Amino acid sequence: MKIMNSNLGYPRIGAEREWKKALEAYWEGRINLNVLHAEMKRIRLSNLKMQQNSGIDLIPVSDFTYYDHMLDMAQMFDIVPSRFRTAGKEEEIYFAMARGTEEAVACEMTKWFNTNYHYIVPELSDTVPTLVRNRPLEAYREAKTELGIEGKPVIVGPYTFVKLSKHYGNRSFADWVRQFVPLYARILQELEAEGVRWVQLDEPCLVMDIPAEDMELITDVYEQLHQAAPQLHLLLQTYFEGIEHYEQVVSLPVQGIGLDFVHGYETNRANLTRWSFPQDKWLFAGIIDGRNVWAADQEQKCNLLSELLQYVTSSRLSIQPSCSLLHVPVRVSQEETLDPVIKESLAFAEEKLSEVVQLGEILQKGGQIAPLEARRQLAKSPLRNRADVQQDMAQLLSREPMRSTPFVKRAVLQQEYFGFQLLPTTTIGSFPQSSEVRQARRDWRQGKLTEEAYRTFIRRKIEEWIGIQEQLQLDVFVHGEFERTDMVEFFGEKLDGIAFTQNGWVQSYGSRCVKPPLIYGDVAFVKLMTVEEVAFANTLTDKPVKGMLTGPVTILNWSFVRDDIPREQVCYQIAAALRREVTALEEAGIDVIQVDEPALREGLPLKRKRWTAYLDWAVRSFLLTTSHVKDTTQIHTHMCYSEFHDMIDAISQLDADVISIETSRSHGELIQAFEDRIYDKGIGLGVYDIHSPRIPTVTEMAHMIERALRVLSPRQLWVNPDCGLKTRSKEEVVAALESMVEAACLVRGRFLKHESLVEERSE
């Protein structure tokens, strides 16, 4: 009997990012809705066909989306906040929830577990959810009629769906979950009636530290779902870590359990050994790494599979990637400029499907295990093992990195040096990456624009935006990051030990994609990366210009990282390289340096017991990069898309003089985190959401500032947007920043009046 194989989800974007291009063309009014639907269907079917041709038995359907799969679910359940009800047709409401409109702020967007993918957070208010469409059924029918595929509908399971939503109103969490059960039941009944065999219910929250009492709820819920559609095979799919409460989870009334044997290897394997696996269930074994890009070592994977076959018979085993392939690029084969040794060591989504199929064949037919010659070569390559880097590291780490003067003393020296007014204003770094900027870069890359002409172009942009910042009367300027494609890719291209692709795109949020660098070797500094542009900007103004670097933890977390040494070591190497850039910026007269760490939170392990170890090396890496500067050099850092409540202590240990944090898309809730904590360093709580084209009003921003002043001292508060402005247009940015400066002025005025009143009274 053939060992089954399966896939959990496929990248939506298409090998040439056709998906992104179609969406953006629609938003810009260049194509109409019919054309968009047609193009989306073409991409969807082509993705399915690709999987069919690879030899995948269980092909996921309904993982495809026009923006985000959580948003699809929300709309399917009619969880549409009232502010969007008037946005128009179904599609218009859908995109309004994702992107906001003039009248309505967008739904919150946040990270999907520990990945760089963002989902739209459903807002559960007191309304009753109803099933308005059966999307999985539609997707199943389409795959079947168009391509003859017996698809496996994929949906986020009820526990995870509610867990990842925001709850308003009085209903308890359990009540919310129960509200959805009849809706899920109906979806499943209809699928069963259609003759569907397997349905994948994604419950990645089962790998989190969930309370034991939730297992009762989950058991009850799955009992009901099973009874609703007893003929249907339910696959309870987990990923990104090993599951908690193994014994109870594997006893749930479902036919299949999906476990991640890559990222959850230790935990899942320990549980298998201890509790074994129920003989009446299928084990969907995540064997091929869906989060990283290195080609699998077939020998090691075969050993793992043989081990699993001690617990489950081959007729009840399915081989699959560890998670959806959403998190890796589409195909390696079209890359033309990669070093052959590196290229042959890689597997993206397409290649990973072949790996899955091949493993099944080897296992079944006892076929030949292909030795991974390229990976072996890479392992012994001098690029991987640089004595100079390793010596440097050992020397640097021989003492704990920390600033020589404590913050309270530094702050006084810095205030003397800079003389900032109360509530200083600044931005986060990037200004619009207009099509003009991208076009120029493309022309330069293709040799149509000379090096010199490109440099001149970048300088013009810097001049233009220094001028704009003067007009706006911001307090700390930035150069605008026009020379950067992306804050991580840019550094990846300039450091040694890191390769980059031409087309290795991965979806980050909505239509926005990133091309994560490939860290294959020891990372080393080779040349200055940022000094020229920042120093140039600094000559154009008397205001301080912030030097702008991406921090070591973020470069690590937003890259694909070699898997032969601990991530911690790689992070230190990056930190040591960036440390040299910091020194060079200081030497070039830059006295405010921002080291962005937006991915610090994202790297946090899903299980709390692993947090301390991670935070320890992450903080050390940041300090390695920044702590050697002069007392009067002000270190800024920036974070976005994060929940910081539970890691304020680590943030404080970074010892940055000023931190800017995203707050507005979580509708100001972050401010609460500071209520009972003593955070004494400089802090800018983002006063408006940059991910939406909506221009914020002076009043709402003034309100945000005042709200922050309830818990923070006016001496420590900075005023800034949530994040960089690269995705916005010039008009949007200028209008929003004008209002932001005005809001700061307004509050400053009120505050000074208030303060002088206090002084008068105390005299």
Ligand SMILES: Nc1nc2c(c(=O)[nH]1)N[C@@H](CNc1ccc(C(=O)N[C@@H](CCC(=O)N[C@@H](CCC(=O)N[C@@H](CCC(=O)O)C(=O)O)C(=O)O)C(=O)O)cc1)CN2
């Ligand atoms: N790595 C990373 N992760 C992150 C973030 C981040 O900034 N970087 N921020 C958060 C997510 N936010 C994001 C915000 C914007 C974009 C973004 O704008 N991405 C661009 C790609 C950026 C890029 O590399 N641009 C290239 C252009 C690539 C391109 O499309 N070229 C065109 C031609 C250029 C043109 O005419 O537009 C082509 O080749 O056909 C450049 O600047 O040079 C996009 O999707 O469009 C991505 C993520 C969290 N995770």
Ligand code: MET
């Ligand atoms: C995702 S954080 C972005 C920080 C970067 N300095 C920018 O302004 O774009």
Ligand SMILES: [Zn+2]
């Ligand atoms: Zn940011």
